[in-house]
Amino acid sequence: MTAIFDILVIGSGIAGASVAARLSQSGRRIVLIEGETHPGYHSTGRSAAVWEPAYGPLAIRQLTRASAAFFTAPPTGFTDAALMTPLAILTVAPEERQHRIAEELAAMPDAKQVRISPAEAEARMPVLKKGWTKAALLTEAAGALDVDAIHQGFLKLFKATGGSLVTNATVTALEHQKGLWHATTRQGTFTAPIVVNAAGAWADQLGQMAQAEPIGLKPLRRTALTVAAPSGLDTAGLPMTLDVDEEFYIKPDAGRLLLSPANEDLETPGDTQPDDYDIALCVWRIEEATDLKISKIESKWAGLSSFVADKATVAGWSARAENFFWLAGQGGYGIQTAPALSAFAAAQILGQDLPEVLQSEGFNPADLAPNRAALAV
Ligand SMILES: Cc1cc2nc3c(=O)[nH]c(=O)nc-3n(C[C@H](O)[C@H](O)[C@H](O)COP(=O)(O)OP(=O)(O)OC[C@H]3O[C@@H](n4cnc5c(N)ncnc54)[C@H](O)[C@@H]3O)c2cc1C
Structure with missing residues (x-):
C-alpha cells in the first residue's frame, strides 16, 4: 500500500505531535508516523514535567518563555485540565x-x-x-506541567483537523525520488514532498537514512x-x-x-x-x-x-537533504518549549513569518539551524 500526503512527520512524542497539529491546522494532509503502538512511550512519557524558565541556553529560555501563554490559556477544546500550575x-x-x-x-x-x-x-x-x-x-x-494533557491535546487537535496517526510503523527506509520522499514501514509506504524528523533519540539515525547532515545527537x-x-x-x-x-x-x-x-x-x-x-x-x-x-x-x-553540542534544539531545513526538516535535540526541555517550538517549526515549513511571540523575544532562527557551526561533527 502507498499513501500520499503533503507532509510526513516521523515520531509522535511531544515534538512530532505538536508540529503535526500546527501543520494540520493549515489544511495540509499530514501523516504522523510512530514506531511504537502508542504515542509518548519514550522521552515524552518519562519527563519530570517542569516548566523551568532559568534553564538551558538563551534560545531555549526564549522558547520556554514564549510557550507560557499557551500553557496558561490553551486554545478552546484543547483540554479540560490545567496544563501548568x-x-x-x-x-x-x-x-x-x-x-x-x-x-x-x-x-x-x-x-x-x-x-x-x-x-x-x-x-x-x-x-x-x-x-x-x-x-x-x-x-x-x-510551573508544574500536565504532560499527558499537553501531549493528548496536541494529538486531539491533530486528529480534529484531519490528520492521520499511524502507529506500529517504524520507518525502516527513507528515500527521495523525483521530488518525493518515500518512507517504508510495516504498515506500507508513505509518500510526501516534505519530511519532518521528530524521531527523538533516533533523529540522527533517521537523518542518516535520508542522507542528511549528522547533527551529533x-x-x-x-x-x-x-x-x-x-x-x-x-x-x-x-x-x-x-x-x-x-x-x-x-x-x-x-x-x-x-x-x-x-x-x-x-x-x-x-x-x-x-x-x-x-x-x-x-x-x-x-x-x-x-x-x-x-x-x-x-x-x-x-x-x-x-x-547536541551547544545544548540548543535543532529546528530547520537540512542543508543536505531536500525538503527534510529537523526537529530534534530537545534535551531536557522538549515539553516546556513545545508550544513555541512547534509554532516556529510549522511557520518555517509553511514559509511563514516568525511567530510574533518569538519576534518579541528577539529569537534568532540561526541559533537552531542544523548547519550552525557549533554542530560541525
Ligand atoms: C527523566 C527526564 C526528565 C525530563 N524532564 C523534563 C522536564 O521537566 N521538562 C521538559 O520540558 N522536558 C523534560 N525532559 C525532556 C523531554 O522529555 C524531551 O525533551 C521530550 O520528551 C522529547 O520529545 P520528542 O518528541 O523529541 O522525543 P520522544 O518522546 O522520544 O518521541 C520520539 C518518537 O519517535 C519515534 N521514532 C523514533 N524513530 C522512529 C522511526 N524510525 N519510525 C517511527 N517512529 C520513530 C519513537 O518511537 C518516539 O515515540 C525530561 C527527560 C527525561 C528523560
Missing part, C-alpha cells in the same frame, strides 16, 4: 560550590531568580539538612524515582529543589517526592531503563543534602534526553 524552584549549593550560585545568576540575567539566604532556603524546603546549603537562588516563576539517560513524603511534610507549596550543578533534584509531586540524580549517561537510542547505580547515586546524593531517609521506592524509571 505554579511551582517555585530553589537552587542550592553546598560550601565547596557556593560560588556557582553567583555564576548562575550572572549567566542568566533574563531569568527571574533572586538570591536568598541559606536560612530562607531551609525555611522554604524544611528537609534540607541544617547548614548544608551555603548559597541559594529562588524563582517563583516556574547524544542520547543521555536520566533516572527518576518517587517516594512517599515523610509524615508531617506538606508537599503543597514546597519548591522544586535542585543542586546548582544538577547533582540531584527533588520535586513535590501530589503528596509524593520525585527524586533524580540528574544523571546524563550516554546511551544508544532505545527503551532505556534505570540502572541500580543510578538509584544508589540518587539516594546517596539526596541523603547527603537532606534529612530524607529513602527506604522504600514507590516507582522508578529512566528516559533519554538527547542533546
Whole structure:
C-alpha cells in the first residue's frame, strides 16, 4: 500500500505531535508516523514535567518563555485540565560550590531568580539538612506541567483537523525520488514532498537514512524515582529543589517526592531503563543534602534526553537533504518549549513569518539551524 500526503512527520512524542497539529491546522494532509503502538512511550512519557524558565541556553529560555501563554490559556477544546500550575524552584549549593550560585545568576540575567539566604532556603524546603546549603537562588516563576494533557491535546487537535496517526510503523527506509520522499514501514509506504524528523533519540539515525547532515545527537539517560513524603511534610507549596550543578533534584509531586540524580549517561537510542547505580547515586546524593531517609521506592524509571553540542534544539531545513526538516535535540526541555517550538517549526515549513511571540523575544532562527557551526561533527 502507498499513501500520499503533503507532509510526513516521523515520531509522535511531544515534538512530532505538536508540529503535526500546527501543520494540520493549515489544511495540509499530514501523516504522523510512530514506531511504537502508542504515542509518548519514550522521552515524552518519562519527563519530570517542569516548566523551568532559568534553564538551558538563551534560545531555549526564549522558547520556554514564549510557550507560557499557551500553557496558561490553551486554545478552546484543547483540554479540560490545567496544563501548568505554579511551582517555585530553589537552587542550592553546598560550601565547596557556593560560588556557582553567583555564576548562575550572572549567566542568566533574563531569568527571574533572586538570591536568598541559606536560612530562607531551609525555611522554604524544611528537609534540607541544617547548614548544608551555603548559597541559594529562588524563582517563583516556574510551573508544574500536565504532560499527558499537553501531549493528548496536541494529538486531539491533530486528529480534529484531519490528520492521520499511524502507529506500529517504524520507518525502516527513507528515500527521495523525483521530488518525493518515500518512507517504508510495516504498515506500507508513505509518500510526501516534505519530511519532518521528530524521531527523538533516533533523529540522527533517521537523518542518516535520508542522507542528511549528522547533527551529533547524544542520547543521555536520566533516572527518576518517587517516594512517599515523610509524615508531617506538606508537599503543597514546597519548591522544586535542585543542586546548582544538577547533582540531584527533588520535586513535590501530589503528596509524593520525585527524586533524580540528574544523571546524563550516554546511551544508544532505545527503551532505556534505570540502572541500580543510578538509584544508589540518587539516594546517596539526596541523603547527603537532606534529612530524607529513602527506604522504600514507590516507582522508578529512566528516559533519554538527547542533546547536541551547544545544548540548543535543532529546528530547520537540512542543508543536505531536500525538503527534510529537523526537529530534534530537545534535551531536557522538549515539553516546556513545545508550544513555541512547534509554532516556529510549522511557520518555517509553511514559509511563514516568525511567530510574533518569538519576534518579541528577539529569537534568532540561526541559533537552531542544523548547519550552525557549533554542530560541525
Ligand atoms: C527523566 C527526564 C526528565 C525530563 N524532564 C523534563 C522536564 O521537566 N521538562 C521538559 O520540558 N522536558 C523534560 N525532559 C525532556 C523531554 O522529555 C524531551 O525533551 C521530550 O520528551 C522529547 O520529545 P520528542 O518528541 O523529541 O522525543 P520522544 O518522546 O522520544 O518521541 C520520539 C518518537 O519517535 C519515534 N521514532 C523514533 N524513530 C522512529 C522511526 N524510525 N519510525 C517511527 N517512529 C520513530 C519513537 O518511537 C518516539 O515515540 C525530561 C527527560 C527525561 C528523560
